[in-house]
Amino acid sequence: MSDDDAEPDVNISGGSAGGGVEATFDPATAGTRAEAVVDRLGELYWQKAYGGRDGFECLVRTILSQNTSDVASQPAHDALVERFGPVEELAANLVDAPRDELAETISSAGLYNQKAESIQRAAEWVLDAFGSTTDFDAFVRDGDPGEVRETLLELKGVGPKTADCVLLFAGGQGGVFPVDTHVHRIYRRMGIAPPDADHEAVRAVLEREVPAEKCGFGHTATIQFGREYCTARKPACLDDPDACPLADACDQVGVYPVTGEVEDPSEAAD
Template identity: 70%
Template structure:
């Protein structure tokens, strides 16, 4: 594992309550489940759910196209500036874009990400700020409207498919971001977010088609991995991708037995005899 990366996947935040992965003794029914079970023997397990939904959405946007090491300080700085005793959605909706961009600079793409966050915050305030925490119309109540709380209730209580469709309708929110919110905030079973590591690993293993896009890989994994193991499968696969199945130099190039998945892997796009590594979609 690179010294530049944390030992644990920070994007998951605190363990929180909610869905805990359980690893049964029975024989795995699919190769994908066998991979996740083996990851369960090697990496830490955690519970999913319990994060504030809007903060989780903001955190995941910060993590786009960067490492946890870069995005975590940006998240901490954002919360120090905008999350102290106020509704985060309201604070970001009212934020000056240049000031927000400066605050999250360490995460990279800060101008684009700050514009995305403000636009999403404005939409959350507009769509979820009409009622207060007690359910009364905010215009008829002295209680301050808390849009982020209403948004959190929507994410954790509404039908997952409806939540995902709504999140994907937000500008700047893609499938991986939407799925992370469903997993880390909602604690929803059967959600397997696909980032660049997951996309690479499961095509290289031969579990997903070599030319499958991110959504294609997600569909395969959510169909073949038991619902209660999907959350852990996501975070553990990221750790496995950092430590063993890296993009340019997977462990099997030096030693076929160095990788704990050696007997489960088809090495699509990996050629130990020549030392060549290609994207699985370009493999012979």
């Protein structure tokens, strides 16, 4: 794994100062296959605590991360806060920011025109609906998770993964397992979720079968595992089964080492 692909020391999770409680991992005592996989990931990767991020900043940061990596979106976030911060004034400053200036500031995150529009819309919504980012932060942190999620999903530009990341990283809500493209692919490929499951169905399986305190780590560690080992087009097991540390836990749905072919698990089920 190159340094460019490594997880940043400080990212959307808040790093070691995130404010949550770190889980312990013991595959031998796992109650489900999904928990066993997360526990195995706990032996491979960094340990982090979750929660404690500012709610609005986390919402912006997650929008920036859509369809890109932390390596690309972190500089965009830093540049945005530097130009339009401090954090307590960020929403008001973004509402008044020229759209082209905002787009240029976050260009490293990709899709910058679309994301600039979504970020300004989010800033206007937070101030109109909650009065201040402080009150929005309290809603995310203390509100009923289901209500918070549904409220966030009403905002255009916020999908299930973004809403769940805000719940997890800002609200510190246990039992939230955001599903991005890596999580969606890997748990269907492993056979833990049905091969034709959509993102929401995969989330339901994981949040049912992974203990609440391990869901946050499971999300971020699965992403790293997907970047390092279980890539979409060339998973490590394709050339060498021993190259993947989780090979013995995987059903390889849609992966055919004999022919070197890889397909989406849903296609393998046809």
